[in-house]
Amino acid sequence: MIDVIVRNPFKYNAADREIACVKIVMPPDWHVTPPQATTILEADAETHLKFMLDTPADNPKHYPNNSVLRRARIAADVTIGDRHFGQHAECLITTVGQAEIESDNLCDDS
DSSP states (O other): OEEEEOOOOOOOTOOOEEEEEEEEOTTTEEEEEEEEEEEETTTTOOEEEEEEEEOTOOOOOOOSGGOOEEEEEEEEEEEETTEEEEEEEEEEEEEEEETEEEEEEEOOOO
């Protein structure tokens, strides 16, 4: 499970809202559900968007002998309103055995 915290950084009329869209960018043979998530955020508000990551680590076709994939990069690509912020946060993941996931490093949006 990936938990992305997205915040509307725009501080204007509190009655105004923006649509926030987050897509997870990952290696080409991985899958995520949902492919993207959207929500409506009030000015200066934040919410959590959850994604389920499916890696091919337990598929011998991709990783023979149940080998380990180290430091695979995933990122959260963020758009709020009409502004595309791009890949604003990233995480390095190591897969072990039956798709057990260890977070190697997490960088937040600073």
